[in-house]
Amino acid sequence: MPVDLSSLPPKAKRYSLPSIKIWVKFFVFLLCIINVINYFIFPFLNIKKVSILQISFLTFVVWGGLCFFRYLFYILHQSIADGWDKKREEDRDNMIIIGQRYITLLSQAMILPYLESCKDLSTQIVVSKLSLLPSYQLGNNIIHCSQFSDVKENNIDRIINRLNKLLIESSLISKIHQLSDDVKLDIIISSNCSYLSDDEKLEIDAILSQRIERVYHVIYTEEIEIDLIDNWLDNPKLFDFLLLINIYSFDVPVNLHSEVATAQLFSFSNDSPIKGMAKIHRPELVEDKNSFDLFNEKIETVAIWSNIGKNKLKDIWLTMLQDNHEDEIKIKISSSDISSHTRLYNINSSIGYTHNASTWVNIYISATQLIKDKSPQLLIDKKTILIVNS
Incomplete structure (x- = not known):
């Protein structure tokens, strides 16, 4: 029939909120990797080791930047999905108005x-x-x-x-x-x-x-x-x-x-x-x-x-x-x-x-x-x- 609710596109796919637990694990993993490089790889290459405080700060900056861009991606995707779903609901409401004639x-x-x-x-x-x-x-x-x-x-x-x-x-x-x-x-x-x-x-x-x-x-x-x-x-x-x-x-x-x-x-x-x-x-x-x-x-x-x-x-x-x-x-x-x-x-x-x-x-x-x-x-x-x- 001309008014077909099944013709509406599906709702927008949404990603879950970034998990703090996973990101904390990633920070620890990143810190460990950088420390391994600092203590084992740098001496082998005759590169002066960096202090733990500097390593921790550098790791935090990198981790924080990645975390920020991941959350920004989440916010932008949610905004786009909200716009899609809102337009979809408007189209559905308009179809129902016509359908209820x-x-x-x-x-x-x-x-x-x-x-x-x-x-x-x-x-x-x-x-x-x-x-x-x-x-x-x-x-x-x-x-x-x-x-x-x-x-x-x-x-x-x-x-x-x-x-x-x-x-x-x-x-x-x-x-x-x-x-x-x-x-x-x-x-x-x-x-x-x-x-x-x-x-x-x-x-x-x-x-x-x-x-x-x-x-x-x-x-x-x-x-x-x-x-x-x-x-x-x-x-x-x-x-x-x-x-x-x-x-x-x-x-x-x-x-x-x-x-x-x-x-x-x-x-x-x-x-x-x-x-x-x-x-x-x-x-x-x-x-x-x-x-x-x-x-x-x-x-x-x-x-x-x-x-x-x-x-x-x-x-x-x-x-x-x-x-x-x-x-x-x-x-x-x-x-x-x-x-x-x-x-x-x-x-x-x-x-x-x-x-x-x-x-x-x-x-x-x-x-x-x-x-x-x-x-x-x-x-x-x-x-x-x-x-x-x-």
Whole structure:
């Protein structure tokens, strides 16, 4: 991720204070060497011996000079090291200030085929130990899968149906209507449908115009990556307000998968006068899930970004793509110092895989749990970790 505390250079190497004991031993050694030269070497070379008092004084002067320059070197090195470490701490503090930026979730909506309302979904996941997915017979197999009732319609009609249902959520639409005409509203629509024609985009645009009733700019993509948050945090002027719409659908039933649609309205930090429901803090990328030390380091980092202690994390929400990744994360969490006070919930096991929408489904569920539980929520999705806080 762009703000990387591990990129800071190491602290300056420091030398220990010169040891008086060692320097006294050096003085005695030096005195002995000079006396040996004076009493044994000088007579052999027909050089007049020097008195003990003169030898002692000469030795002390030499020793004192060496001692002075050694201590002066120590003082200069400490001064340079102090300057290096001070600049390093200033850079670290500046990185943390940037790292602790966040985006505000103003409102959201989510629909699943088998639920009348998703507002209490986090509670259902916490209470239920079984999958919430309905099961039915498909050939000789029993599968757990959920699709909307319009499964036989074409893709564009299904997308429009999802938009119509999402954009009648009163809290979401009211927040959109509270936006000033002076601000810019960007909309990003993610659908796993491979391609939308210009005519289909015009149909979608007509629905958006009818529901939103204001000027906006819309972008279409197959998946909205979590690094969008990172990019926005590093470039606050990227968006004024951002509405993310994620739709996942499929034609043929897929075991342990569920269709879903989400809509979430965001602003940058607390710049908006509109009251938000949650703060989405900077995510951290965890590429190597086999590294226990790296995983713990990333937990530490997201705790810094959210400015909370790790002991305040109570709920961890997983939406991984592969079961073996989930098992690895569970092992690391159970071995970490946050395991004693956290509860782990596997969203995929409860509501099914949601593909391109999984990150935003996780944010929806954790944000609703945050409102109920009033404690920070830790999200682990694919290759990223982030914290949702109030």
